[in-house]
Structure formats: C-alpha cells, structure tokens
Amino acid sequence: MTAIQRKFRKFLVHNILHADDTPNRIALGVAVGLFIGLTPTVGFQMMIALAVATVLRVNKLACIPMVWITNILTAGPIYYACFWLGSMLLGSEATDLGAATVDRLLSVPTDVAVSAPEGLSRFADWGYWKDQALWVMRLGSELWVGCLVVGTVVGAISYVLVRTLVTRLREGRKHKIAARQRRRAKRFARRMTRSAST
Numbered sequence: 490m491t492a493i494q495r496k497f498r499k500f501l502v503h504n505i506l507h508a509d510d511t512p513n514r515i516a517l518g519v520a521v522g523l524f525i526g527l528t529p530t531v532g533f534q535m536m537i538a539l540a541v542a543t544v545l546r547v548n549k550l551a552c553i554p555m556v557w558i559t560n561i562l563t564a565g566p567i568y569y570a571c572f573w574l575g576s577m578l579l580g581s582e583a584t585d586l587g588a589a590t591v592d593r594l595l596s597v598p599t600d601v602a603v604s605a606p607e608g609l610s611r612f613a614d615w616g617y618w619k620d621q622a623l624w625v626m627r628l629g630s631e632l633w634v635g636c637l638v639v640g641t642v643v644g645a646i647s648y649v650l651v652r653t654l655v656t657r658l659r660e661g662r663k664h665k666i667a668a669r670q671r672r673r674a675k676r677f678a679r680r681m682t683r684s685a686s687t
Contacts, residue, residue: 510548512659516652518548520644522555527640529568529632531559551651567639568632575635 525538534556542552559567 510551512652512655514546514548515551515655516648517545518542518551519555519651520648521545521547522552523558523647524640524644526556526558527567527571527643528636529571531564534559568636571635571639572629572632573635574638575631575633578634578638579631 521541522538525534525541528534528537530537535553538552538556539549541547542549
C-alpha cells in the first residue's frame with residue numbers, strides 16, 4: 490500500500506466516516522459532493538459544493554473533498570465516458586467521438602487557462618469566471634446529460650453505501666465499548682469477591 494493510499498484511507502475513515510454528525514448528513518454530504526464533482530463545472534465545483542452543502546445542511550467535511558473525484562488525472566477519462574453516455578442517450582451522431590469532438594471536449598481555451606505567474610490573483614477577476622462559464626456551456630448537451638446521469642447514479646449508490654458503513658461502524662464501536670464495560674465489571678466483581686473472602 491502506497492503512502493498516498495494510506496493517507497486517503499486515513500482521511501476517509503477518520504475524517505469522514507467518523508465525523509461527528511448523523512449518518513444521514515454524512516452520507517448526503519458524500520453524495521452531494523460526488524454529484525457536483527461529476528458535473529462539468531470545473532473551476533466552480535468547490536464553490537457550488539459549499540453552497541449546496543450549506544443550503545441542504547449536509548456535512549461539509551464529507552461533501553467538499555468529494556468534488557476532487559475530477560482532478561487533473563481523472564477529468565479526461567470521466568468526461569470522455571460521460572460524453573459518450575450522453576451521446577448515446579440523446580441519439581447524437583457524436584457517439585464515435587472523433588478527433589474534433591475530443592478536441593472540443595478536452596481543450597481549454599487559452600483565455601480560460603490560468604498561467605503560473607498569475608497565481609491565485611486571476612481567480613478574483615470576474616472575466617476569468619465569465620470565460621470559464623462560457624467554456625463549460627460550449628461543451629454541449631451530450632456531456633451535461635451524461636454527467637448528470639452518472640452523477641445521480643453515483644450519488645445515490647454512495648449515499649446508501651456510506652450511510653450503511655457509518656451506521657455499522659458506530660454500532661460496532663458501541664458493541665466494543667459495551668464489551669469493554671462488561672469485562673471491567675467482571676474484573677471489579679472478582680476483586681470484590683476476593684477482598685470479601687479475605
């Protein structure tokens with residue numbers, strides 16, 4: 490197991506599954522984060538997730554990191570698959586995903602990309618966000634339909650899995666605590682019996 494996998498597992502188990510919240514709010518947070526992370530709203534995902542988590546009163550700690558499902562390594566394959574699915578569902582002729590379609594899907598206009606020297610100051614510029622929004626809208630209905638379908642399915646499955654997992658983890662912890670208390674009570678009773686017999 491690599492260091493990255495260990496860190497991810499530790500983050501998942503300790504920060505999300507053991508979050509101090511109800512299983513329902515934790516599971517909803519994960520589901521909302523994954524749904525938003527699978528939409529083609531790159532550049533806006535964190536803000537959208539924070540706003541939705543606040544409005545729906547779901548666990549933000551579980552929601553926000555889930556949008557990272559689409560990152561520099563995974564965005565291409567995920568959006569490619571979603572575009573293909575959307576094309577199939579809409580009966581579009583773009584299902585063959587030719588070179589022009591892939592270029593339209595994956596290319597970021599130069600006016601949208603943020604160069605390294607500009608740093609974070611570009612994010613405060615309204616023009617940057619306007620260009621981002623125009624780029625997202627240019628991606629087409631096929632991508633949006635595919636992403637919404639995949640996001641809904643993944644969100645629903647993750648809600649059920651996370652809620653079940655959190656509930657079972659908490660029940661297991663209760664059983665361990667109860668068993669520990671029974672062992673302590675037995676040891677205390679044995680000590681009391683010994684002291685009474687002497």
